[in-house]
Amino acid sequence: MTKLIRAEVYKLTHSLYPWGIWLAYLAFSAVLVRDHTGEFTYLRSALYPITFLQFLIVGIAAVCIGNEFNNRVIQGYVSSGHSRAAVFCAKSLIYSVSALMINELTLLFFGIQGWMVSGESIDAGLMIRLAPSLLAMNMVPMFVAFLTKSSGKAMGFGFLAYALQVASLNTPGITERAVYLPYGHMFIAFRDGAFSHYPVILAVDIVWSLVFLTGSYLAFRRSDLK
Amino acid sequence: MDSIILEAKGITKKYRQTLALDNVELKLQKGKIYGFIGQNGAGKTTFLRMVTGLAFPTGGELALWGKTGEKELQEQRKRIGCIIEGPALYPSMTAYQNLEVQRLQRGIPDKGIIDKTLKMVGLADTARKKVRNFSLGMKQRLGIAIALLNTPEFLILDEPINGLDPQGIVDVRNLIKSLNKEYGMTIIISSHILEELYNTATDFILIDHGRIIEELSEAELNEKCKQHIAIKATDTNKAIMVLEEKLHTDKFKVMPDNTIQLYDFLNDTEKVAVELAQSGVIVTGLTVTGDTLEQYFLDKIGGGKRD
Numbered sequence: 142m143t144k145l146i147r148a149e150v151y152k153l154t155h156s157l158y159p160w161g162i163w164l165a166y167l168a169f170s171a172v173l174v175r176d177h178t179g180e181f182t183y184l185r186s187a188l189y190p191i192t193f194l195q196f197l198i199v200g201i202a203a204v205c206i207g208n209e210f211n212n213r214v215i216q217g218y219v220s221s222g223h224s225r226a227a228v229f230c231a232k233s234l235i236y237s238v239s240a241l242m243i244n245e246l247t248l249l250f251f252g253i254q255g256w257m258v259s260g261e262s263i264d265a266g267l268m269i270r271l272a273p274s275l276l277a278m279n280m281v282p283m284f285v286a287f288l289t290k291s292s293g294k295a296m297g298f299g300f301l302a303y304a305l306q307v308a309s310l311n312t313p314g315i316t317e318r319a320v321y322l323p324y325g326h327m328f329i330a331f332r333d334g335a336f337s338h339y340p341v342i343l344a345v346d347i348v349w350s351l352v353f354l355t356g357s358y359l360a361f362r363r364s365d366l367k
Numbered sequence: 368m369d370s371i372i373l374e375a376k377g378i379t380k381k382y383r384q385t386l387a388l389d390n391v392e393l394k395l396q397k398g399k400i401y402g403f404i405g406q407n408g409a410g411k412t413t414f415l416r417m418v419t420g421l422a423f424p425t426g427g428e429l430a431l432w433g434k435t436g437e438k439e440l441q442e443q444r445k446r447i448g449c450i451i452e453g454p455a456l457y458p459s460m461t462a463y464q465n466l467e468v469q470r471l472q473r474g475i476p477d478k479g480i481i482d483k484t485l486k487m488v489g490l491a492d493t494a495r496k497k498v499r500n501f502s503l504g505m506k507q508r509l510g511i512a513i514a515l516l517n518t519p520e521f522l523i524l525d526e527p528i529n530g531l532d533p534q535g536i537v538d539v540r541n542l543i544k545s546l547n548k549e550y551g552m553t554i555i556i557s558s559h560i561l562e563e564l565y566n567t568a569t570d571f572i573l574i575d576h577g578r579i580i581e582e583l584s585e586a587e588l589n590e591k592c593k594q595h596i597a598i599k600a601t602d603t604n605k606a607i608m609v610l611e612e613k614l615h616t617d618k619f620k621v622m623p624d625n626t627i628q629l630y631d632f633l634n635d636t637e638k639v640a641v642e643l644a645q646s647g648v649i650v651t652g653l654t655v656t657g658d659t660l661e662q663y664f665l666d667k668i669g670g671g672k673r674d
Contacts, residue, residue, distance in 0.1 A: 148472035152457065155464055217455030217513070220419035221473055222445030224438070365422040367452070 183255030199299035202282035207295030379426035402568030448519030454510025503530030599652035
């Protein structure tokens with residue numbers, strides 16, 4: 142698996158798309174964060190666009206995983222003798238770290254902006270506590286990409302899954318149900334600036350991540366690759 | 368046992384109602400170049416995908432270097448190089464960077480292998496060019512370079528000459544032959560260009576409707592195709608004497624029109640011509656003739672018509 146990770150890191154460092162997506166993410170966030178009223182800190186305000194900008198993470202999954210099936214790269218790894226478990230671990234690790242970095246770097250960017258503009262303290266604790274929820278949110282596009290094994294379908298179905306989750310945040314009773322959805326955790330953090338039931342939230346994130354991680358692996362483990 | 372690279376025991380693959388492979392029994396021996404022949408949908412790629420671990424059989428067992436079982440098979444696949452349904456390429460990277468990714472993922476310590484392999488496939492001058500700007504033929508060459516990067520013991524090439532120009536086809540043929548000769552590499556090639564396969568392979572596997580219909584060596588094929596050298600000479604008796612005494616062969620027939628049909632030296636017609644000429648036989652015609660591999664294959668599957 143180390144060899145695969147080295148190859149994946151080489152690709153990542155010789156590719157422009159993660160930076161392009163992060164810049165797009167940052168630009169969209171900057172527009173959405175203008176809703177910031179002074180009532181919240183910059184960092185808290187940035188939590189609001191994160192939920193809506195998840196469609197860019199769908200794009201990352203489509204490029205980082207779906208497109209790798211299209212370009213026959215994953216097939217190449219398998220036929221080179223790497224076990225499917227190793228290929229899955231390497232791909233999911235690189236995707237998860239890339240997506241999480243995009244999320245967290247955006248939060249950090251706005252944290253620094255708040256510190257520079259209004260002298261707000263950078264709440265590193267909140268950023269760390271958000272990480273499991275962000276990881277859990279990012280699992281859905283990954284699952285779709287491993288299930289569909291194509292960039293186009295990963296994008297299409299990924300957007301659908303994204304739209305359903307966003308829609309679920311706009312239904313009555315979301316305040317009570319938010320704790321059971323990683324998307325809802327962003328809503329709670331935005332609303333309260335802290336997590337009042339963090340052990341429950343963490344448990345939900347872990348279960349959510351495990352379910353989608355296992356689903357992704359099962360979709361890949363014994364499937365025929367074109 | 369060591370001489371058997373691959374053994375398929377009753378391999379079957381079923382996709383819902385379609386039987387893609389039907390009880391395939393096959394043994395590939397070390398050091399040979401196999402031509403894998405079949406129409407579209409005959410099961411060639413499906414079989415090769417199973418060998419490379421991209422698909423799983425619904426029945427039967429596969430052995431690579433005598434090893435069976437999912438884990439063992441996957442370990443043995445490190446000894447294989449392949450192109451199946453097109454090479455794995457990153458369009459936004461250069462040819463060199465593409466090979467660097469492959470070098471890293473295969474854990475090959477020697478960086479110099481990249482330049483050596485690019486040179487081998489004739490891409491040394493375009494190493495720094497982005498793959499998205501490559502022609503189809505250049506992509507195929509790069510795919511072959513990727514397959515060769517680990518100097519595999521077993522090379523699997525699915526339609527390797529697709530998109531290549533005539534010079535490219537000759538280059539690939541020579542490359543395949545030299546790899547086989549120099550490294551003793553076992554190679555299986557599937558192609559629709561049967562004439563090219565005939566010029567490259569030492570053995571042939573014919574597949575139709577998911578079943579292996581025949582396996583035969585080049586000599587057996589030539590015999591079955593009745594491939595022969597047709598010799599016309601002014602003095603037939605003297606020509607026969609040269610064949611028997613100088614070339615030590617009795618594999619010939621004299622036809623009623625005095626044409627000699629020689630079933631030997633099919634790959635060395637020059638030697639026949641030289642011996643006859645040196646013995647003072649005036650040769651008025653010397654051609655290799657008979658059924659082509661294409662005709663033979665079409666006859667075997669019933670005129671090339673599919674249901």
